[in-house]
Amino acid sequence: MVSERAIGVFDSGVGGLTVLKELSRQLPAEELIYLGDTARVPYGTKSATTVARYAQEAAQFLTALGVKALVVACNTASAVALPVLEERFRVPVFGVIKPGAARAVQLARGLRVGVIGTEGTIKSSAYTRAIHDLDPRIQVRTAACPLFVPLAEEGWSEHPIAGQVAREYLGDLAAEQIDALVLGCTHYPLLKKILGDFFGSSVALVDSAEETAATVARALAEAGLLRRSPPGPHRFFVTDVPERFERVGGTFWGEPLVGVKQVEIG
Amino acid sequence: MVSERAIGVFDSGVGGLTVLKELSRQLPAEELIYLGDTARVPYGTKSATTVARYAQEAAQFLTALGVKALVVACNTASAVALPVLEERFRVPVFGVIKPGAARAVQLARGLRVGVIGTEGTIKSSAYTRAIHDLDPRIQVRTAACPLFVPLAEEGWSEHPIAGQVAREYLGDLAAEQIDALVLGCTHYPLLKKILGDFFGSSVALVDSAEETAATVARALAEAGLLRRSPPGPHRFFVTDVPERFERVGGTFWGEPLVGVKQVEIG
Known part of the structure; x- marks a missing residue:
């Protein structure tokens, strides 16, 4: 059942955790997977072409995990990569x-x-x-x-x-x-x-962050994609060693981040 | 003649331009090639393994251009990558x-x-x-x-x-x-x-930056590697679009940066 799948969220680093936090507040029954592309942070000072490529690699990683929706929790990537993500991936894509x-x-x-x-x-x-x-x-x-x-x-x-x-x-x-x-x-x-x-x-x-979470909540409800079974724990992935993400990200997420896994993308 | 080759300098971004500036002040007869790895800046928050890989890719790019010495104009890369660069490349390698x-x-x-x-x-x-x-x-x-x-x-x-x-x-x-x-x-x-x-x-x-330039100057003099022919213009390369590097880097270099070229490394 598509509705039982997780929501995939990505950002260049810790910033998108403010969006994840709002998603978890407004959609407490959903399972969330977060990817922070910390080996390539920041996106904000990089070119549109480079950021669009990074965003596709992040989306590829999350869709391979079977997410039912993608949230681009990064303003820079939302500004330059939404059209290419919507064209290339078959799940609903939300920007901020x-x-x-x-x-x-x-x-x-x-x-x-x-x-x-x-x-x-x-x-x-x-x-x-x-x-x-x-x-x-x-x-x-x-x-x-x-x-x-x-x-x-x-x-x-x-x-x-x-x-x-x-x-x-x-x-x-x-x-x-x-x-x-x-x-x-x-x-x-x-x-x-x-x-x-x-x-x-x-x-x-x-x-x-608040408005994006509200938009995702509405869209999933309208599409009949809200989760019904109890969610598993949220999962966190990063592309560089997790230590700094765990420490700085804790401030953004509001509680300690544990079990963050390092992965290769792109 | 090895002495007539350029000196290759790299950093994750614009910071190493303070080292380049000192090199050009203390060694005005040398030709300098600078690489700013702006697609992957900053190195300072990334893991040692990741930074060592980036440094090798930067060094590979510069040695392929035939430089006679490598200056790692980045504290993070100097801290973690000097041994591997010295082992892998046949030119003298200087850190900061x-x-x-x-x-x-x-x-x-x-x-x-x-x-x-x-x-x-x-x-x-x-x-x-x-x-x-x-x-x-x-x-x-x-x-x-x-x-x-x-x-x-x-x-x-x-x-x-x-x-x-x-x-x-x-x-x-x-x-x-x-x-x-x-x-x-x-x-x-x-x-x-x-x-x-x-x-x-x-x-x-x-x-x-001053001390590193002085060290390079002394080492090249001792090895008989100081340039004798008039130098061509310094060359600047970056791994993301040059616009921000040119603008911010101008402050570091002390005069406008022009003709910065974007390249792919790694």
Whole structure:
């Protein structure tokens, strides 16, 4: 039965664990398999061609394990690889960009939305396009925040220095009277407190991880693909030695990561 | 004539350009070939086995171009791959660790040396071992500074935030009465001003890039391998699209990088 299969989730590293966490919260009866391509992290600074190749190799690994759906829990890969994954693999494929964009459009009463992400995601204009596909009147303001990822991985998401970096990156965006801010990088949910303090309550923060999990939950329900039997434990794979992933990833996943296996892909 | 061949230099990304710059300053008559393995950057968070494989592939690429010497302008690769490169390739191989360690030993009058670097370099204890090989009495104090690399690549090396990050990472080290501090990462020469301000004039900063270039210059002179004919232009190769390397690398190299070519290795 297809419904009893696991959901496959991949990212370049630990960031996608924020998406996995939301999936496990919103779909507690599902079995999840996570692949972090830690031998080739980060994707954000690499070319579209390279990232599309890596994404196909990750998807190949997960589909070979028989997953019923693929979640691309990485903004960079979602921006450049969704079409090729949808064409090449026979399971439903979900990215993190459309769900975040859709939620931002719902919230944009004054028709102004901010998007923050890595350099690669911002340069790809993927969120701007996804938002304009839904409502071309919306003005999109963007800002790349390259230091947020290393800050989150250092465990400094709520450190005063993260607040100062936010002020440095986001001063212009804060002056733009945005209604909603899309956290366009899977690491950024860890910075929610600092971003909320900086922007104040008039700006709604859109967490792509939450929206993506909700989209997957809805789609599986509609397709009759929700799991019925009790799930086994989630499984975690990485492409480099697991030690750093286990340590840093624990912060993202919210509890210790154990039994992470190293695999070769590509 | 072997002496007329170029010197091959590689790193995972832009950091090794600080070593290239010192080579070009101390050996202005030499032709230099640089390879930045930008499709697989960073090495610092990857396993020793993975990094050793990448280093061999980089060395293979450069020796195929006929270089007369190899400079491993990357602390992580120098820490884990020098023996295998020396065994496998027939040209002299230079790393960045021994030269920095040797200079620190010269400067360590009070027998206390500090070493800062990426998580990978610090965990490898490569500097501590190299220093103790020369003088086992020296006490080595280390600190990993993971955010220094992204700060340097963001162009924030002299930004007040870099100063605060330095205070956060290095408070304990500053209390240790060290005589010399080894900048054990090729990115760190860009942070010299902030580190000098923080530690004051009683701590000598050891720039591994300078020491490595001096070591290469001495070794080539002793072996009669200094170039005699006028050099052609330096050549730059990367393994991912050159755009980001050209932009960020310009800060490290000190002038615009042009004509960077993308190649496949490994």
